[in-house]
Amino acid sequence: MIREEEIILHMLNDFCHHQSSEWFHELDKDSYDQDKLVNILIAQGLGGLASYQLYNKSHLLIQPKILNHMFLxxxxxxxxxxxxxxxxxxxxxxxxxxxxxxxxxxxxxxxxxxxxxxxxxxxxxxxxxxxxxxxxxxxxxxxxxxxxxxxxxxxxxxxxxxxxxxxxxxxxxxxxxxxxxxxxxxxxxxxxxxxxxxxxxxxxxxxxxxxxxxxxxxxxxxxxxxxxxxxxxxxxxxxxxxxxxxxxxxxxxxxxxxxxxxxxxxxxxxxxxxxxxxxxxxxxxxxxxxxxxxxxxxxxGLFGLENEDNIGAAEAKVYKQGKGSYFVTMLDHIRRRLFPPYEEMQLIPWYKFVDGRPWLLPAAWVYRWGYCLVKKKDESMDKLLRPYKAKDKIEERIGYINHWGL
The missing domain is CATH 3.30.460.40 (Beta Polymerase; domain 2)
Incomplete structure (x- = not known):
């Protein structure tokens, strides 16, 4: 665990015990990266809470000003x-x-x-x-x-x-x-x-x-x-x-x-x-x-980011919900991506014309295929083939879900 993470957990430990974190003001400023610390707190949505923990009249001016701004x-x-x-x-x-x-x-x-x-x-x-x-x-x-x-x-x-x-x-x-x-x-x-x-x-x-x-x-x-x-x-x-x-x-x-x-x-x-x-x-x-x-x-961060950790998250969830083998479940997943059901398509703003008109669903599929091929071909193909291109990542993600007791 890096130094900035240790400091944040110490601070959160204090908060959960209703104690201030005045020890922070005694830290050697060269022992941690202040910008990195602040960026983690912002990404976690904890800037205001951290400012509350660090508040001390004699030290108010030396805490990162952006944290005080987030508290306000x-x-x-x-x-x-x-x-x-x-x-x-x-x-x-x-x-x-x-x-x-x-x-x-x-x-x-x-x-x-x-x-x-x-x-x-x-x-x-x-x-x-x-x-x-x-x-x-x-x-x-x-x-x-x-x-x-x-x-x-x-x-x-x-x-x-x-x-x-x-x-x-x-x-x-x-x-x-x-x-x-x-x-x-x-x-x-x-x-x-x-x-x-x-x-x-x-x-x-x-x-x-x-x-x-x-x-x-x-x-x-x-x-x-x-x-x-x-x-x-x-x-x-x-x-x-x-x-x-x-x-x-x-x-x-x-x-x-x-x-x-x-x-x-x-x-x-x-x-x-x-x-x-x-x-x-x-x-x-x-x-x-x-x-x-x-x-x-x-x-x-606060709600999960598109990063290396989360590759295959959607596919792992689909597999865990499925009843069949990996191959069969992923094949059905690809089919649903190619031909999304009316219940999904009617909620997407670009295909609102199908809302209340399910017979227009094939037209929405064709429109979707054309848009994806012209505007985001590589991204669309990557998502479509991910169950097989990123099988190792997906299986790792399935293990992660199991470890959580889910």
Whole structure:
């Protein structure tokens, strides 16, 4: 582990124990690369948190100024997101639209200073039948611009703020054989009223603590299977389990039911090693796997990057979901890339003309083939042939998923 990574983990260890990191100011400046340290923190979305850890009146001027700027930016975003949610809630109340806040807007209250848990958008869940009312509120009354409409997620933007409106809490198949979409469609049976960003309303809900924890683990698994996840997801686990009185007997049983017990145990083991905390569920970690994942988390940044580590991630996920041999599964994967189904094509902006007109699907395929051949032939051929050209990388990725307990 390089020096900069050691410093970051020491800092995060302090944060999880509610201790400041004043030792940082005594470090020999030649013992680490400040630019490299700052770049890692920015990529991990932890610049503001690091500034909070390093704050000391006598040393404020010698900490990297960009970290202090990121702290102020996080606070600024938090204040504006609170105002946005307050305005939304007023309109939702008038129209009697119930909605559920989830993810960062809920987890942030587990942090010693909520604005330290920065978030790029506000995620809410609504009933599908309320989507037109919500559309009217967001666009006509609040002046937002709709950025995405894919029949299940509507993304609205106003200035520098973003709101994602969902009618499902979860959307994807993971690498194990369980219906997470159907499971989390039951969220409306597991909600309670609570303040979010200091805003409360009889129409504003959050998931019950145990249920939301299960969702956080599924959401983490999704990112790790797809491309990767940064340290923040694991800090969330520590903060959330410390702040809330969770029923671990129930959770252990439910995690086993949804096929994520082994994964959660591995995640908690990393939390213990990285942050020096004691977690309720944990297992011994293979030392080689620990070293590899620690380095990968650093390289991946907050949400996973397109890098050497993640070559074959999509194919490995497909194989884990498949029932047949590698050859048969990958052949079917190539077929789906050549002939994507209507359910996928209708959501892609360039092929919107098929939405509601499935008979136009062949025309969309031809258009897609032509565009790929003319505009990005090499990239398209690489993706098409990757199951065979990068078989070793894909098999390595499959082993990586298995090690995570997925």
């Amino acid at each position: 930016q996080d606070v600024f975003m938090s204040v504006n997101q609170a105002d946005l949610l307050k305005e939304m809630t007023t309109y939702f109340e008038e129209e009697k639209i119930p909605f559920i806040c989830m993810k960062g807007s809920v987890v942030r209250d587990s942090y010693p200073e909520p604005s330290l848990r920065n978030m790029g958008d506000i995620d809410i869940v609504i009933h599908y039948e309320d989507r037109f009312k919500v559309d009217h509120i967001m666009m006509d009354l609040m002046g937002c611009k709709k950025m995405v409409d894919n029949h299940s997620v509507w993304t609205y933007n106003i200035k520098f703020l973003t709101v994602e409106v969902h009618n499902h809490m979860f959307y994807e198949k993971l690498s194990n054989d369980f219906d997470y979409i159907g499971y989390f469609d039951g969220v409306w049976d597991h909600i309670k009223n609570a303040e979010v960003f200091g805003v409360s309303s009889p129409y504003l809900y959050v998931p019950e603590e145990n249920y939301h924890f299960l969702y956080l683990m599924v959401h983490t698994a999704k990112h790790i299977i797809n491309k990767g996840y940064g340290f923040r997801a694991f800090i969330d686990m520590v903060m959330y389990t410390k702040k809330n009185e969770l029923d671990w007997d129930y959770l252990k049983k439910e995690l086993k039911n949804i096929k994520l017990l082994s994964f959660t145990q591995v995640c908690f083991a990393f939390c213990e090693r990285w942050f020096g905390v004691t977690m309720p569920l944990s297992v011994p970690l293979d030392e080689k796997f620990y070293q590899e994942i620690s380095a990968k988390v650093i390289r991946d």
